[in-house]
Amino acid sequence: MRGGLSRAVSCWKDAGFFFLFFSKRRLVPCSSFLEAIDLEDSESPSTVSYAISLFDRLDIYIGEMRSRFIHISDRGKRVEGKVPALVDLCVQTAIDNVRYIGDVGETDTHLLERILPHCTVEQLMHVENMTEGRDLSPVTNKLWRKFYEAKFGVANVNLVVERMNRHNITYSWRQLYQAKLKVQDQVQKESVERLTQLYKKEDARKQSRQIKICTKVPPATKKRGFCGGFGAENKFSNAKSNLMKKAKVDYLNSRELQNRVAIKRSASQKSTSVGSSMKPLGMNSASTLKFRR
């Protein structure tokens, strides 16, 4: 046998799949290998010559892969001169329209593994929410871990892993992502509120120092000031009132006033007999005063 055997290549045709394990543990779908080496279905795998030819072509294939750097990726699936497979065309279309994907239904896992890595966080969340009756975590768990790492850092990832190992509990990375996001939002909200409070406080403090216009008029203190105080005023008013009292008594007892009163009396007697209305005393006194002088 050729040296290819030492590369630990094993091939199962009857299972319907071909897996070729190279020495570097690289898994290659046999369909692409068969296309590359033009393996005829009629060849029986049991003959030695077949095995030799197989490994010969395997050598060539590996060589080609190394020299051409054939990447088994979705974009570069077109091998030169070969017709693109419908599956590959569909995968490419799906990737181009990944934002419109909702319920993925019964799509095969290996196809989802080619498409879903092209989703953003929101798109992946949408796909998982819309796909009912099917758990996509075998495919999406590693994607969520990458999102977690990108958003919260490698340190956090390691911390979470360590905690899960310590407590022997496993959560899906999607749950962890959502929980962490919630916590982060909460912390952010609290800090924003605290900041708002501080700003309000500062504003209030500044407002309190401002000059405010108020409608309340302070009581007039001019007279009080001049008089010198409440006690002094009392003293003076007492003296004034005594003098005033004396003046009043003198006036009332004066001859002038007595004459006036007599005239008024006679006038009122006349008016009651005639029936005219009495004039008010104030007016009367003013006019009569004029008259008397």
Next chain:
Amino acid sequence: MVCVLPGLGREKGKEGEERVVASAGKMRKEDTLKLISAEGFEFVVDRKAAMVSQTIRNMLTSPGSFSETEHGEVTFPEISTTILEKICQYFYWSLQYASGKETEFHIEPELTLELMMAANYLHT
């Protein structure tokens, strides 16, 4: 029954649902294969075109005798008419591409997931 051939359209036939559009030469029964969708629509295609699908090729070339081989009919109860039509279009596009005429095969976004699953099943 609709036979989708490149460059030709569909015509309404005389008998019920059967509408066969012939190519330039006569289509013999041995050269054709009937693909039946879930709804019962029948697509008559060239055997060569149908062989683009590994699944169909295996079915027709395996040593055992499947009823499909004998009657020249393959039923796909899980594939809808629209999808099967698109698949037939792909078969002919594939032959065209292999013969040198490299054009784009456009896929409507709304068909993508279903078409992908059918293509995966048909190994094409």
